Amino acid sequence: MSVEIRGLTKRFGSYTALGGVDLAVEDGAFYALLGPSGSGKTTLLRIIAGLDFPDAGVVRFAGEDVQGRDARDRQVGFVFQHYALFRHLSVFENVAFGLRVRPRAARPPAAEIKARVEELLALVQLESLAGRYPGQLSGGQRQRVALARALAIEPRVLLLDEPFGALDAKVRKELRRWLRALHQRLGLTSMFVTHDQEEALELADQVVVMNQGRIEQIGAPRAIYEQPATPFVYEFLGGANRLPCLVQGGVIELFGTRLARPAPAGIEGPAFLFVRPQDLTLVPGGGQGSLAATIESVVTTGPSYRLDLRLPGLAVPLEAELPQAEFDRLQLAPRTQIALTPRRFGLFAAEDAPAAAAAAAAEPPLRLVVGE
Amino acid sequence: MATLASFAPARPATTDQPLVRWLLIGLALAFLGLFLLLPLLAVFVEALRGGVMAYLAAVVEPDALAAMRLTLLVAGIAVPLNLAFGLVAAWAIAKFEFAGKSFLISLIDLPFSVSPVLSGLIYVLLFGAHGLLGPWLAAHDIKIVFAVPGIVLATIFVTFPFVARELIPLMQEQGTEEEQAARMLGASGWQIFRRITLPNVKWGLLYGVLLCNARAMGEFGAVSVVSGHIRGLTNTMPLHVEILYNEYNFIAAFAVASLLSLLALLTLVLKAALEWRAAGGEQRR
Numbered sequence: 001m002s003v004e005i006r007g008l009t010k011r012f013g014s015y016t017a018l019g020g021v022d023l024a025v026e027d028g029a030f031y032a033l034l035g036p037s038g039s040g041k042t043t044l045l046r047i048i049a050g051l052d053f054p055d056a057g058v059v060r061f062a063g064e065d066v067q068g069r070d071a072r073d074r075q076v077g078f079v080f081q082h083y084a085l086f087r088h089l090s091v092f093e094n095v096a097f098g099l100r101v102r103p104r105a106a107r108p109p110a111a112e113i114k115a116r117v118e119e120l121l122a123l124v125q126l127e128s129l130a131g132r133y134p135g136q137l138s139g140g141q142r143q144r145v146a147l148a149r150a151l152a153i154e155p156r157v158l159l160l161d162e163p164f165g166a167l168d169a170k171v172r173k174e175l176r177r178w179l180r181a182l183h184q185r186l187g188l189t190s191m192f193v194t195h196d197q198e199e200a201l202e203l204a205d206q207v208v209v210m211n212q213g214r215i216e217q218i219g220a221p222r223a224i225y226e227q228p229a230t231p232f233v234y235e236f237l238g239g240a241n242r243l244p245c246l247v248q249g250g251v252i253e254l255f256g257t258r259l260a261r262p263a264p265a266g267i268e269g270p271a272f273l274f275v276r277p278q279d280l281t282l283v284p285g286g287g288q289g290s291l292a293a294t295i296e297s298v299v300t301t302g303p304s305y306r307l308d309l310r311l312p313g314l315a316v317p318l319e320a321e322l323p324q325a326e327f328d329r330l331q332l333a334p335r336t337q338i339a340l341t342p343r344r345f346g347l348f349a350a351e352d353a354p355a356a357a358a359a360a361a362a363e364p365p366l367r368l369v370v371g372e
Numbered sequence: 373m374a375t376l377a378s379f380a381p382a383r384p385a386t387t388d389q390p391l392v393r394w395l396l397i398g399l400a401l402a403f404l405g406l407f408l409l410l411p412l413l414a415v416f417v418e419a420l421r422g423g424v425m426a427y428l429a430a431v432v433e434p435d436a437l438a439a440m441r442l443t444l445l446v447a448g449i450a451v452p453l454n455l456a457f458g459l460v461a462a463w464a465i466a467k468f469e470f471a472g473k474s475f476l477i478s479l480i481d482l483p484f485s486v487s488p489v490l491s492g493l494i495y496v497l498l499f500g501a502h503g504l505l506g507p508w509l510a511a512h513d514i515k516i517v518f519a520v521p522g523i524v525l526a527t528i529f530v531t532f533p534f535v536a537r538e539l540i541p542l543m544q545e546q547g548t549e550e551e552q553a554a555r556m557l558g559a560s561g562w563q564i565f566r567r568i569t570l571p572n573v574k575w576g577l578l579y580g581v582l583l584c585n586a587r588a589m590g591e592f593g594a595v596s597v598v599s600g601h602i603r604g605l606t607n608t609m610p611l612h613v614e615i616l617y618n619e620y621n622f623i624a625a626f627a628v629a630s631l632l633s634l635l636a637l638l639t640l641v642l643k644a645a646l647e648w649r650a651a652g653g654e655q656r657r
Contacts, residue, residue: 051552071555078556084549088571098557101567153557 001062001156001189002027003048008057010043010213017043018054019213025206027062030183031191032204036236040213041193045159048191050074061156077155077188081162083146085134091145092130095120098153120148123182140171147179151186160192164199176203197237201225209233231348234274241280241318243273244350252347255313257291263347270350275342277306277321283339284330290339293318297334300324307332309340415633418626430624431631438604439612439628442520446595446608447588450527454584458535459577463569465536466543467551477540483532492526492597499525518600523608526594531584538580542573575650579643586639590632 003025010018018040025031033041046052048059050071059066066074086094093100095117099108108116121127124144134142143163150158163179164172180203183190194200200207201221209216209224209232217229228234235242245254247267252259254273263271283290293309296317300306305327308317318340322330332338420427430436461480465473483491497503499516509516516522550572554564570577592610599606601615609632616625 049556051556071552072558072560075558076556078553080549080553082549084553086550086553086568097554097559097567101554101557101559101563149553149557 003157003189003191004058004060004063005044005048006058006060008044008047008054008059010040010047010052010054016213018047018057021057021213021215023208023215023218025189025191028187028189030180030203030205032200032207033191033193033210034195034197034200034207034236035210036195038212039210041210042161044210045161045191045193048157049076049078049159051078075153075156077150077153077158079143079146079150079158079160079163081165083134083142083166085142085145085149087134089133090130091121091126091132091134091137092117094134094145095148095152097149116152120152123151124148138171139167140175143167143175147182151188156189158188158190160190162194163192164194164196172199179203201237209236211236226344228274228346231272231274231346234276234346238276239319240274240276240346243275243314243318245271245273245347247271247347254291255311259342261342261345267347267349272348272350273342274346274348275344277319278304279342279344280318280320281341281343282307282320282322282330282332283341284332284336285339290341293338293340295332295334295336295338298332305332309338311340412633415626415629418622419630421626422623426623427627427630430621430627433624435604435607436612436624436628439607439609440631442523442605442607443589443609445520446524446527447585449524450531450588451581451585453528454531455535455577455581457532458537458539458580458584461536462539462543462573463565465540466546467548467569480533480536483530488530488591488593489597491529492594495522495525495529495598517598518602519606522598523595523606526598527588527591530591530594531587534584534587535577535580538576538583539573542576543569546572575646579646579650582639582642582646586636589635 003023005021005023008018008021009016021040021044023044033044035041043052047054050066050069061074086097089097096113099113099116102108118127118130121130124147126141126144126148129137129141134145137145143166147160164175167175176199192203201224204221206218207221207224208218211232217224217233219227219229224233225237228237228240231242234240243254245252247253247263247269249268250262250265252261252263252271252273291311293311296308296310298305298307301321304324305322307320307322309320311318320340322332419430461476464470465477496517498505499509499522500506501510501517503517516525550568551564554568559567589608590610591608592614595608596611596614599608599611601607601611603615607615609628613625613629613632616622616628
C-alpha cells in the first residue's frame with residue numbers, strides 16, 4: 001500500500017519537530033528515514049502510525065486520508081526501538097496478541113491463531129522459543145519477536161523505529177541482511193528510522209535524509225551518496241571536507257589555484273567546495289591545476305589510510321583517505337609535499353552553506369565507521 | 373532473601389572487628405525483641421491466661437462476633453472502593469500528562485499526613501447533628517455519624533493512599549510503550565488495560581490491597597471518633613478491644629486483640645510471599 005504525506009508540521013512547544021514534510025512512498029518500497037537525533041524522523045514515523053498527531057498536513061494510505069483513524073484501526077505494524085514486548089506474556093502469546101484482541105466476528109478460531117503464530121515464528125526463526133518470556137531472550141531474538149508480532153495483524157505498512165539501535169555490531173549486521181531478505185520476500189511497504197547512514201544505505205531502496213524537521217534529500221542510496229543535494233547531506237553522509245573557494249566565470253579558484261574542472265552553472269562568487277576524503281587524488285610533488293599541501297599525519301584504519309593534510313590558508317587540516325595499496329604505491333610519509341586534485345566534489349554557493357554549518361556544529365557529521 | 377544473597381560481597385563491606393559487628397547485630401535484635409516481639413507474645417500469653425475455654429468464650433461472645441462482622445463489613449466496602457480508586461488514580465497519573473497532576477498526587481497523600489483523629493473529626497463536622505450537612509441529613513432521616521456509614525467513610529479516607537501509592541512508581545517505571553504496542557496491534561482501551569496494564573502491576577496491586585486491608589481492619593483513631601461506641605452495633609474490633617480493656621476484662625480484651633495480631637502476622641506472611649513472587653518475576657524479565 002502506498003503512503004503519501006503532504007505538508008506535515010508538528011511543534012512541541014517552541015520546538016519544531018516537523019516543518020512541512022512531503023513524502024510519497026510507493027507500494028512495496030523500503031524507505032529509510034535518516035538523520036541526526038532531533039531531526040524529526042521518529043516524530044514522522046509516529047504520526048504515520050497514529051501515535052502522534054500533526055498540527056497540519058495530511059497522511060494518506062493508498063489515497064485515503066487516515067487522519068480520523070485511530071492507531072488501532074490503521075493496520076500499521078510498528079516495531080518499537082526497545083521492542084516493547086509484553087513482559088508477562090510468552091513469545092507465542094506476544095505474537096498471538098494482535099489476533100486475540102480482534103472483535104469476536106473478525107477473530108480467527110484458536111486453531112487458526114495457533115497455525116498463524118507458528119508460521120510467523122518460523123518466519124523469524126524462533127519456533128523453538130515459543131514458550132519463553134521476553135526476559136529470557138537476547139536482544140536479536142526480542143527484535144525478531146517484535147517483528148513477528150507486528151506482522152501478525154497483516155499490516156498494510158511496516159514501520160520500524162531504530163530497529164537495530166539496541167543491538168551489538170555483529171547481530172546488527174546479520175539482522176540487517178535478514179530484514180532485507182524478508183522485505184524482498186514479503187514485499188510489504190516498509191519504513192524505518194535510523195541515524196546510521198551505513199544501515200540506511202545498505203537496507204533501503206530509497207533514503208530520506210532529514211535535518212531539523214525538514215527533508216534534505218530523497219533518493220536511492222547510491223544517488224544520495226554520490227550526488228548529495230545539500231551541504232548537510234554531504235557532511236552527514238560519509239563526511240566531507242569543506243573548502244572556501246571563489247567562482248568566477250565558471251572557473252573555481254581554490255586558495256589561488258584554478259581547478260581544471262569547471263563549476264556547475266548557476267554558481268558565481270563566494271562558494272564552498274565539498275569533497276569526500278576518499279575523492280582526493282594525491283601525487284607527490286606538484287602539478288598544474290592542483291593544490292599544494294603537506295602531509296601532517298597518517299593513521300591507518302585497517303583497510304585504508306587516513307591522512308591529515310595541511311593546506312596553506314586553511315585553518316583545519318584536510319582529511320584524505322587512501323586504500324592501502326595506493327598508499328604503499330605512493331610511498332607517502334609525514335612532511336611529504338604533495339599535489340592535490342579533487343576527483344569528485346560538490347559546489348554550493350556560500351549563502352546556502354551557513355545553515356549547514358550550524359547543523360554540523362550541533363551534531364558532528366558522522367563518518368563511516370566500519371564495525372562500529 | 374535472594375537480593376541479599378546476590379549482593380553478598382566477596383570481601384566484607386567493612387573491616388570492623390567481629391566484636392563490633394556482633395554487638396551491633398545483638399543490639400538491633402534486642403531492640404526488636406523488646407519492642408516488637410515481646411509485646412506480641414504478651415498479647416497471646418494474656419489472652420490464654422484463663423485457659424483455652426475462656427479464650428474461646430471471649431471470642432464467640434455476641435458483642436465480639438458483632439465487632440468482627442462489622443470490621444469485615446467495613447473492610448469489605450473500603451478495600452474494593454480504594455482498590456478501584458487507587459488503580460484509576462495511578463493509571464491516570466502514571467500514563468497521562470494533565471494539568472493539576474502534582475496537586476492530585478499531594479491530595480492522595482493527604483490522609484497519610486493528617487492525624488487519624490482529625491480524619492474522623494472532619495466527618496463529624498460535615499455530617500454530625502451540628503455539622504454542615506447535619507440538618508439536611510436529619511430531615512431525610514439519614515444517619516451517617518455514629519453509624520456504620522460514618523465508620524466506612526472514615527476508613528476509606530484513612531486507607532485512601534495505599535493502593536495508589538504502591539502502583540504509581542511501578543506504572544511510571546514501566547512507561548507506556550507496551551500500551552502503545554498493544555494499541556498498534558488493534559487492542560481497545562479496555563483490552564489494553566485488562567491484558568497489558570493490569571497483569572503488569574498485579575503483584576504491586578495485591579501488595580497495596582493487602583496493606584490497605586490491614587489498615588482498614590486495624591484503624592482505631594478515625595473510626596473511634598465517628599463510631600459512637602455502641603456495643604454490638606458500631607464497634608469494630610479495635611474499638612471492642614478498648615472497651616473490654618477499660619472494663620478490666622483483660623482476658624477478653626487480649627483474646628480479641630490476639631485475633632487482630634493474627635491478622636497482622638498473616639498480612640506479613642502474605643506480604644513476604646508477594647515480594648518473593650515479585651522478585652521472581654523481576655528475574656524472569
